[in-house]
Amino acid sequence: xxxxxxxxxxxxxxxxxxxxxxxxxxxxxxxxxxxxxxxxxxxxxxxxxxxxxxxxxxxxxxxxxxxxxxxxxxxxxxxxxxxxxxxxxxxxxxxxxxxxxxxxxxxxxxxxxxxxxxxxxxxxxxxxxxxxxxxxxxxxxxxxxxxxxxxxxxxxxxxxxxxxxxxxxxxxxxxxxxxxxxxxxxxxxxxxxxxxxxxxxxxxxxxxxxxxxxxxxxxxxxxxxxxx
Numbered sequence: 424x425x426x427x428x429x430x431x432x433x434x435x436x437x438x439x440x441x442x443x444x445x446x447x448x449x450x451x452x453x454x455x456x457x458x459x460x461x462x463x464x465x466x467x468x469x470x471x472x473x474x475x476x477x478x479x480x481x482x483x484x485x486x487x488x489x490x491x492x493x494x495x496x497x498x499x500x501x502x503x504x505x506x507x508x509x510x511x512x513x514x515x516x517x518x519x520x521x522x523x524x525x526x527x528x529x530x531x532x533x534x535x536x537x538x539x540x541x542x543x544x545x546x547x548x549x550x551x552x553x554x555x556x557x558x559x560x561x562x563x564x565x566x567x568x569x570x571x572x573x574x575x576x577x578x579x580x581x582x583x584x585x586x587x588x589x590x591x592x593x594x595x596x597x598x599x600x601x602x603x604x605x606x607x608x609x610x611x612x613x614x615x616x617x618x619x620x621x622x623x624x625x626x627x628x629x630x631x632x633x634x635x636x637x638x639x640x641x642x643x644x645x646x647x648x649x650x651x
Contacts, residue, residue: 457575495523531618543613608637
């Protein structure tokens with residue numbers, strides 16, 4: 424499940440609606456989704472640390488293409504991933520079972536053809552099990568699969584983005600040297616022809632935190648509905 428960063432900090436997270444992708448997000452209107460604004464290009468591929476009262480929600484990693492963000496605890500300071508790649512995960516020092524991250528299942532919606540950007544959101548929730556199978560560890564049972572809605576950004580109209588969540592529990596990180604049981608919640612959303620899998624994990628006793636943090640972690644931007 425895990426794929427083995429550059430970092431920057433700023434005083435606050437800023438969205439610049441004028442700093443949009445070069446191509447118009449014509450398909451975004453077709454989906455009717457309430458998506459996050461595209462962050463400034465200077466933040467693409469960067470980690471922005473925010474000061475705030477909630478220590479579990481004060482850092483943001485922006486996808487190198489500006490198509491999505493993950494909000495993760497700033498206490499997860501060990502960063503992993505290829506500096507040029509889009510897969511990222513962040514773990515707690517000395518406790519690699521506590522982590523949040525984002526990975527792509529590339530080409531998951533390729534069968535939808537040229538209309539994947541517009542059709543993938545509905546395909547995901549119409550047949551969630553088919554996409555869960557592409558993201559899950561098949562050696563461990565899938566728990567609590569369901570369709571959910573993500574909270575839209577303030578001032579953005581449209582229906583909220585729909586996502587699919589599922590949980591797994593077991594020794595999922597043995598390849599990382601973690602020989603203990605962990606609880607993982609995944610949140611799946613569509614990004615063009617790719618499937619974006621955002622997840623958080625911890626010990627089973629921290630199940631409540633994992634469930635809450637994983638759902639709050641993903642921000643899909645209007646660029647995710649823009650042809651590359």
